Amino acid sequence: MKVTIKGYTGVAVWKWVANDDTCGICRMPFDSCCNDCKYPGDDCPLVWGQCSHCFHMHCIMKWVNGNQKSNQSCPMCRQAWKIKEK
Amino acid sequence: MMSTRTSEQAAKKLGIMMSSRSSSNGQAAKRLIIRNLKVAPRNxxxxxxxxxxxxxxxxxxxxxxxxxxxxxxxxxxxxxxxxxxxxxxxxxxxxxxxxxxxxxxxxxxxxxxxxxxxxxxxxxxxxxxxxxxxxxxxxxxxxxxxxxxxxxxxxxxxxxxxxxxxxxxxxxxxxxxxxxxxxxxxxxxxxxxxxxxxxxxxxxxxxxxxxxxxxxxxxxxxxxxxxxxxxxxxxxxxxxxxxxIPEYLKHVEKRLNEENNRLLHYLHPSTRQPLINCVERNLIGEHVNTILQKGFDNLMDDKRLDDLKLLYNLLSRFLNGVEQLKNFYSQYIKKRGRDIVINPEKDNTMIQELLDFKEKLDLISECWNNNEKFTHALKDSFEHFINQRSNKPAELIAKYIDTKLRAGNKEATEEELDKILDKIMVLFRFIHGKDVFEAFYKKDLAKRLLVGKSASVDAEKSMLSKLKQECGGVFTLKLEGMFKDMELSKDVMSAFEQQLQIKTSLSIYVNVLTLTHWPSYTASNIILPPEMSQLQEKFTEFYKKKYSGRNLQWQPSLGHCLVKGHISPGNNKEFQLSLYQTLVLLLYNAKDDLSYEEIFESTKIEENELKRTLQSLACGKVPILTKSSKGVDVHSEDIFKFNKSFTHKLYRIRINQVQLKETQEENQSTNEKVFQDRQYQVDAAIVRIMKMRKSLPHNLLVTEVVGQLKFSIKPADIKKRIESLIERDYLARDEQNPNQYNYLA
Incomplete structure (x- = not known):
């Protein structure tokens, strides 16, 4: 008996690599999207700050743009909000 | 001729003054004398x-x-x-x-x-x-x-x-x-x-x-x-x-016609009302209940359209006749429907029977002269009985659709399929537990998509749009997400192949799923042959590079392979296998006999899964392995041998996983998942009631909650939710009476 595999159809589930389960702003799980979006994934990406906290991009943008300029800090640790480039 | 005397008399009688004819002096002036008309005296x-x-x-x-x-x-x-x-x-x-x-x-x-x-x-x-x-x-x-x-x-x-x-x-x-x-x-x-x-x-x-x-x-x-x-x-x-009863109805109709004829031919029209009234009252009015009780169900069972039409017409002459007929109609639907739904032994045929039943009722509906009340009665009764058994009909509807949408179902053309789906949507409309349906539908849809068993994308899409129309966009959001994932995976794969460049003997295709759209699967670690795990690694790397911030988790239980097997010289076959089946068969490249323990050690497939896999390979329709012990069950001391004399009329063979046990577990877990989603509804109902009542004893609260919820729920589950709400400070137990809850604003 000799068996050889010709094709393999695998299934994988993707997940965000985040340090928390839920977004600190909208309280939705990272695996689903922010309140304004329909589908998680590219439509509603995550961003990581240099402080290592992470949020839905839409959520943190609202936070940063909605506040006065002086208040552009991470809502979790109050350090200045800077996006960590990967 | 009349004499003067008589004429005078007559004149006197007439009162006409007559002057004397002559005067004494003889010089009488001439006078004109008017004589009365002489009338002949008569007796x-x-x-x-x-x-x-x-x-x-x-x-x-x-x-x-x-x-x-x-x-x-x-x-x-x-x-x-x-x-x-x-x-x-x-x-x-x-x-x-x-x-x-x-x-x-x-x-x-x-x-x-x-x-x-x-x-x-x-x-x-x-x-x-x-x-x-x-x-x-x-x-x-x-x-x-x-x-x-x-x-x-x-x-x-x-x-x-x-x-x-x-x-x-x-x-x-x-x-x-x-x-x-x-x-x-x-x-x-x-x-x-x-x-x-x-x-x-x-x-x-x-x-x-x-x-x-x-x-x-x-x-x-x-x-x-x-x-x-x-x-x-x-x-x-x-x-x-x-x-x-049919005979009787015909007789009544005959009688009415006769009496009408009588009215036409010799009775006075004013008798119409009392007479016809008398016939109707004595033949029908007094016996409405008896007639319906004795004959209605049979008429319905036998689809006697003419008789039913006649019955409707006769009863419609009475104030309560139609109402009573309608009640019997609803009762009939509820009774027959319940018979179909309630018996677990008939689960396999339930949906088909329901469809047939509905079709029959639609046919009969013609008899009710487009009376809206009957349409409503039909809807209400259907809704009533189909929800008598919670969850199961919803589940079976989902499964029925699955069998229709699955590949290999060649019994219907696209158009026919669409018609079937439309009909099934009618049943779906009556179901309260739409969430149960969604859960099972999602599970089946996932299987169809991942194993590539779906009959046609068009049919799937049309079903999806029907659901969307019925329940709104939120209901189908996740289902649509699943289709989207499939599309995305296609793009990712073509990008991956370009990057891979070198053709390996082993081709790979990966469906990348978004966690929230799909049913949750348990992850397990198994041992893959090196060539496969390398390929998997390569893909994971590629994916991480393409989508930063993401990680991939492999789901071996959903993978499947195309495998070429040389059974004996000249006897080559191709197999469509699950990943687990493949892993087991690969072991036989080295050895012809393997014990259960050996197989387990070298694959690390979880015990139940492995047993099922071995069962499918050794005891199914395609026995490519032989098992040392008799019977269907797999024991840990069994030894599995490669079946060298294996033959099959087809070149390409699909070996199905044994489904039975799995379904029951799956079934339970799906139901549990549904209940988890329903918890929020329970919570909301409790809070709503308490907000209104402010204070309620336990029993009353439970009954009110049951009344508000559209799905059935065990009191114990409600109690759990109440406790959870107390923990979260929505409610508090009354200090004097621990059975009483107070709402906390």
Whole structure:
């Protein structure tokens, strides 16, 4: 008996690599999207700050743009909000 | 010639002054003398009598139906003359007397003993007709009397009416005549009702007579209705016992037609209402319940459309008839529907039966004359019984759709499939547990998509749009997400292949899923052969590079492979296998016998899964392995041997996983998942109720919650939710009474 595999159809589930389960702003799980979006994934990406906290991009943008300029800090640790480039 | 004396007398009578003819002096001036018109003196009495003599004789002749000797013209003139002499009242009373005498003479002829009722009726009718024709003649002769005298005296009957009046008062009012006439008529009608042919014109003529004499209503109609009442109340009761319902309904219809015919042919139209009413009430109205109880279910079962239509029409004449029919209709649907739904042994055929049942009911709906109440009753009853068994119908509907949408289902063309889906959507509409449906549908859809078993993307999409239409976008959001993932995976794969460049002997395709859209799968770690795990690694790396911030978790339980097997020289086959099956078979490249333990060690497939896998390979329809022990169950001490003599008529073979046990577990977990989603609804209901009531004892709260929720829930589960809400400070137990909850604002 000799068996050889010709094709393999695998299934994988993707997940965000985040340090928390839920977004600190909208309280939705990272695996689903922010309140304004329909589908998680590219439509509603995550961003990581240099402080290592992470949020839905839409959520943190609202936070940063909605506040006065002086208040552009991470809502979790109050350090200045800077996006960590990967 | 008249003498002067008489003329003077006459003049005096007339009051005209006459001057004396001569004067004494002889020189009388000439005077013009006006003399009164000389009228021949007449003996008035004699004159009347002589005229009357002719008339009297003529009338007698008419009464005796003899030819009249004098010309009618002369008679007419005589009457005219008499009237001119102001002797009208005398003439009238003489005529009256004459007629009265005649009628009196007639009476004994009609009170003679006579056994044959019909003959008697004929006799009476003859008398009536004669009387009428006599009166017509008399009227014509006495026309001046009618015109000149009767018209000016409102209290006096016209000659025609006089005739009727006399006939009425002397003949019909006579007890013997009356009873004989009425009973004769009723016997005739009765015999017609029992199917004999009768002389309708005779009946009609006599009834017209009664009507003209204004006796129809008082002496005939009341008796007639009374006898009909008796007949039909008896008939209703006895026939209901002996007849089947359809037969009975036909009979009632026949009866109604007959009575209508009777109305058309001889009864007076004013009888219509009491008569038809009597028939309907006695044959239907009194027995609505019995009829429905005895026959309705059978009529429905046998789809007797005509009979049902008839039943509806008959019952619609009664105030509550349709209402009662509707109630029986709903009860029928609930009863039969419940039979279909409630029995777990019939689960396999439940949906098909429901579809057939619905189709049948739709067909029957034609009978209800588009009555909206029945449409509602159908909907309500369907909704009621289909939710009698919680969750299962929803689950089975999802599965039914799965079998229809799965590949290899060649029984229907696209259009037919679409029709089937439309029908199933109707059932779906009745289901309360739409979330249960969604969970199972999602699970099946995932299987179809991942294993590539879906019959057609178009059909899937059309089903999706139907669901969207029915339940809104939120309901299908995740399902749409699944399709989106499939599309995305295609793009990712083509990008990966470009980057890979070198063709490996082993091709890989990966479906990358978004966690929240798909049913949750348990991850497991298994040992993959190095070539496969390398390939998997490569893909993971590629994916991470393409989508930063993401990680991939592999789901071996969903993978499948295309495998080429050289069983013996010249016996090559291709297999469609699950990943687990592949891993097991790969072990046989090195050895022909393997124990269960060995297989487990080298693959690390989770125990239950492995047992199932081995079962499918050794005990299924395609036994590529042989098991050392007998029976279907796999034991840990079994040894599996490669089946060298394996043959199969096909070149490419699909070996299905054994499904049974899995389904039950899966089933439970799906149901649990559904309940988890429902918890929020329970919470919301509890809070809503408490917010309104402020304070409630436990039992009342539980019953109210059950009342508000559309799905069934165990009280123990509600209790858990209440406790959770207490923990979260929505509610608090009352300090005095621990069974009482207070709402915390």
């Amino acid at each position: 008035e009495e004699d004159n009347f009598l002589s005229l009357w003599k002719h008339i009297d004789e003529a009338v007698r002749a008419i009464h005796e139906s003899r030819p009249v000797s004098m010309s009618l013209e002369l008679l007419y003139q005589s009457v005219e003359n008499i009237c001119a002499e102001k002797k009208s009242s005398m003439l009238y009373s003489a005529l009256r007397q004459l007629c009265e005498e005649h009628i009196r003479r007639e009476v004994p002829k009609l009170t003679l003993e006579m056994n044959d009722q019909i003959e008697y009726l004929k006799l009476l009718n003859r008398h009536w007709e004669d009387h009428c024709s006599h009166m017509v003649m008399i009227c014509q002769i006495f026309l001046p009397l009618d015109r000149g005298y009767v018209l000016n005296n409102p209290l006096i009957l016209s000659i025609w009416d006089l005739g009727l009046d006399l006939f009425k008062n002397y003949i019909i009012i006579n007890k013997t005549v009356q009873t004989r006439c009425i009973s004769g008529l009723l016997t005739l009608i009765d015999s017609e009702r029992s199917g004999e042919l009768i002389d309708r014109s005779l009946v009609k003529s006599l009834l017209t007579m009664l009507y003209k004499l204004q006796l129809y209503q008082p002496i005939f109609e009341t008796e007639f209705i009374k006898s009909s009442e008796k007949l039909y109340s008896h008939e209703g009761e006895s026939l209901l016992q002996t007849f089947e």
